[in-house]
Amino acid sequence: MTRPIRARIDLSALRHNHAVARRHAGDASIWSVVKANSYGHGLMRVAKTLADITDGFALIELEGAIQLREAGIRQPILMLEGFYEAEELPAFAEYALTTVIHSRAQAEAFCSAPLPSKLPVYLKLNTGMNRLGLDADEVPAVLEMLERSRLAASVTFMTHFADADGPRGVDWQLAALARFPPAVQRSLANSAGLLRHQGTRADWVRPGIMLYGGSPFPEQTAEQLGLLPVMTLQSELIAVRRIAVGDHVGYGCTFTAQRPTTVGIVACGYADGYPRHAPNGTPVLVAGQRCGIVGRVSMDKICVDLTDLPRKVGVGETVTLWGEGLPADEVAAAAGTVSYELFCALSARVPVIEVREFG
Numbered sequence: 001m002t003r004p005i006r007a008r009i010d011l012s013a014l015r016h017n018h019a020v021a022r023r024h025a026g027d028a029s030i031w032s033v034v035k036a037n038s039y040g041h042g043l044m045r046v047a048k049t050l051a052d053i054t055d056g057f058a059l060i061e062l063e064g065a066i067q068l069r070e071a072g073i074r075q076p077i078l079m080l081e082g083f084y085e086a087e088e089l090p091a092f093a094e095y096a097l098t099t100v101i102h103s104r105a106q107a108e109a110f111c112s113a114p115l116p117s118k119l120p121v122y123l124k125l126n127t128g129m130n131r132l133g134l135d136a137d138e139v140p141a142v143l144e145m146l147e148r149s150r151l152a153a154s155v156t157f158m159t160h161f162a163d164a165d166g167p168r169g170v171d172w173q174l175a176a177l178a179r180f181p182p183a184v185q186r187s188l189a190n191s192a193g194l195l196r197h198q199g200t201r202a203d204w205v206r207p208g209i210m211l212y213g214g215s216p217f218p219e220q221t222a223e224q225l226g227l228l229p230v231m232t233l234q235s236e237l238i239a240v241r242r243i244a245v246g247d248h249v250g251y252g253c254t255f256t257a258q259r260p261t262t263v264g265i266v267a268c269g270y271a272d273g274y275p276r277h278a279p280n281g282t283p284v285l286v287a288g289q290r291c292g293i294v295g296r297v298s299m300d301k302i303c304v305d306l307t308d309l310p311r312k313v314g315v316g317e318t319v320t321l322w323g324e325g326l327p328a329d330e331v332a333a334a335a336g337t338v339s340y341e342l343f344c345a346l347s348a349r350v351p352v353i354e355v356r357e358f359g
């Protein structure tokens, strides 16, 4: 028997979530964000599933973009951080990639590159996030430089929201945008902007987490947003034991039984992508019944408290770590993180099973 852990990726849920994005996007076009191996869901798997319904793909990794082109993806591909060294630019031209330019230095490198053809450019503007992006006073010179170089096939303004999912919202950043020259085309919204702030749709939206069925909002569930889980991480109980009052479980003895306790051992650990810092009580489903983890998450195992389960369970019982029946957002919150991190951390040793309900 093989180790029972697997990640089920529901491709119809992915298409459903894209349709939700489409409904919110109105007339705006959609960059499906597929960086970080499509948030752990598999770059090519996601791209092929969305290829006939999305308008473009956005990512960070040049190797990934080349893979998309070599697999026959024809839509625009947006490189969210642009290029890191000018030597990459010939590949950008060869594979027809849209580059972000986020700094003056990057603009200078672009304009002096020996490019065989023009490239579409996304000019990233800093409106308050203060990571990447040009400040308002830098933009006129960069625009002039791009014009003189004749290397930009088009220029789209782009910015990124710092708190579209939180109390500060987006208005302060939209106000900051007004300090920049007017743009022909603009791209502003991530999932949170798209779902909550209609005024951010502009010409192209950039949903990521919502496509994968995660909620960008701490106080609103994915279900309430009409989203379906795409990744379901499941394993099995590989042992069950009874321990006595005062007995401990796992490394560091961080759980001590206050009553006779039935403990289930699950074949899933931090080497599979389960967060090591998940505390006692982090929810888990065993045969569809909710219980909580006990003791420290180790490399290959977690332990769960089966004592109160209404239906008794044994070795071989299915355990859902997150996904169908147990939102990743809820597990993430218990572990002090976000579903983005859980998804991205899914490790290469976990076999993936694709589920499809469409033809």
Ligand SMILES: *Cc1c(COP(=O)(O)O)cnc(C)c1O
Pocket: 033, 035, 080, 160, 189, 190, 191, 192, 206, 207, 208, 209, 210, 216
């Ligand atoms: C990752 C990313 C997104 C997608 O954000 P979500 O919160 O996952 O929707 C959008 N825009 C940029 C620039 C990004 O880096």
